[in-house]
Amino acid sequence: MSAATKAIEAGQIWTFPGGIHPPERKELSNQTPIAPLALAQEYYLPLKQHSGAPGELLVQVGDQVKAGQALTQVGANNGLPVHAPTSGTITAIGPGIIAHPSGLADTVITITADGNDEHIALEPLADYTQISRADLLERIKNAGIAGLGGAGFPTAQKLALQRPLDYLIINGVECEPYISADDRLMREHAQTIIDGTEILLHIAGCEKALIAIEANKPEAIAAFEALLDKHPQLALRVVPVKYPSGGEKQLIQLLTGRQVPSRGLPIDVGLVMQNVGTAFAVAQAVLQGKPLIERVVTVTGENVEKPGNYWVRLGTPVAYLLEQCGFKPEPDQRVIMGGPMMGFTLAELAVPVVKITNCILVPSSQELAPAQDEMACIRCGACADVCPAQLLPQQLQWLAKAKDYDGLDQQNLFDCIECGACAYVCPSEIPLVHYYRKAKAEIRNIAREKAKAEVARERFEARQERLEREKQERLERHRKAAEARKKAQAEAVAQGGDNPQDAVQAAIARAKARKAAQAAAAQQENKEGDDA
């Protein structure tokens, strides 16, 4: 065993550069147990709630569905299914607002609940070690599980990568202020999370898992400590409080001292990471056969009367969720999906809760001041001090404003995790992350355009070639037809038939004779005239 591995085994905690300590404000929502939420009238289910292609529709308007019934299937594009959150009727399938910062519409299935909340029959699995790895992955995929930590990457796809693994890391850090969904889940369902972790270990073919929890969650730590004695392949790691220690690359650095290479994946350094919520969902899907139809959502902020954590069915409109929690909006109330650092302001409250929604934040204007006017950069360098990815935020900002995309690439813009630490410390209130997101979108767009232009060029050239070929073929056809005609004539002559050429020659001879006769007659006339 190498010295580095020994240090990891011994529980050493490394550090990562930068980071900030914003007010945590988790006590607003983490005091009460996760409460169930009464059923809503209508549910809106976007087909795409994860990163990747949407699944293929299985239902149509008017269909009756039961809770847990698949509405889409994996299909040709390798999408991720979504399931009916409760029983009811499908009343619409079409464009509807989705949980996205743009506030744009995408395909959404609307289910009008019948209030009976009938579930489909589940297929529990007694012993998951008896079935193959591929079947387990299929089961996780069909349950519609995507990473519940925020990025929404399909879990089965992540687990399907077969590379040697040193550790599976279960991320229970939840470093973003206000959010306590994972905290409450760990306190109340530690055993299920451990079961899920063991299933993930089994599928990944990995020996050992590290469960990381931030030091500000003593109850969750105690819950795991009480259970981990019976699970020698799991180890608990308590990480110090700092934002963004729950970032994938940052947590890897904290627990193992390894750095994920630029544009690489954790699997490149022999690691794979899953969120505690994902481990919970995997346990439910594999052991009970339960698809992902609900998740824990933190509803918090000073402008809700009953902040706390709720079991929310996917597709529940945010407006209904807030109404149930005692929403008291102030003028120009902002509602943020996600946390204060990485979340986005909702354009409308009809937006549904989706797989990646971990928090709905309803701040008063005192606790979270609205964005101020941007001032000029004073080059103080505070942003560079706090950047966890060791980038130069201020330099990136200049380059983004100048649209210098090559320069941004040289400064490794795509290593930015958009944690918002730089914008948090900026004394000039520059919305730095916004500039990076915009620049990233533009760079992706340019790449897409370039690929499209390449295809257009190929198609244009193929067409030119085709036209040229068709022209040649046409000429060739004409030539052959002429030859065939000549040949047919020659054959006809050989067989003693009339040669059309002879007729022509005869006509020419006749014409010549006539001309000669006319000329002779004229001469004759002239002579006679002279004589007279």
Next chain:
Amino acid sequence: MTVLTALIVFGVLALIFGLILGFAAVRFRVESDPIVDQIDAILPQTQCGQCGYPGCRPYAEAIANGDEINKCPPGGQSTINALADLMGVEAKPLDSAHGEEDVKKVAVIREDECIGCTKCIQACPVDAILGAAKQMHTVIAHECTGCDLCVEPCPVDCIDMVPVPVRPDNWQWDLQQIPVRVVESSN
């Protein structure tokens, strides 16, 4: 005598080096990317002909032969800048005689009005229209370059150029950055 020796020596040396250089020029020839290919790579490949040439490649050849670089409306200012960079000339504004820079568009056939004349199919430079004589035609939207060339030949005017819709996956983070504030005047 010494002068003659020197002349002979230098003459022979010059011959030897000349042979070596000549051989090297042939043997180690660098296959550089011809300038036309580089220009063609910058052009947007809409094949619209607004520059006056029948496609992007012919225009690339014209630029290589000294034509103006500001005749490509679909590429817009960014293409002009890239061309100026490559050709080492001054970037200039788009020549409005060839058209204005516009949002990206895609052709859409109003299918119930189509009479199946195939004229648009023949006009499409990238074979992005599907159909046959007396059969309805349709545009393969993701292959369409928005060149406009199919609109004019259509005898029943059933082709519309519609702007490419903004979807969540190609959205450019155009959040309203500075909201307009109404400042009431004091007098």
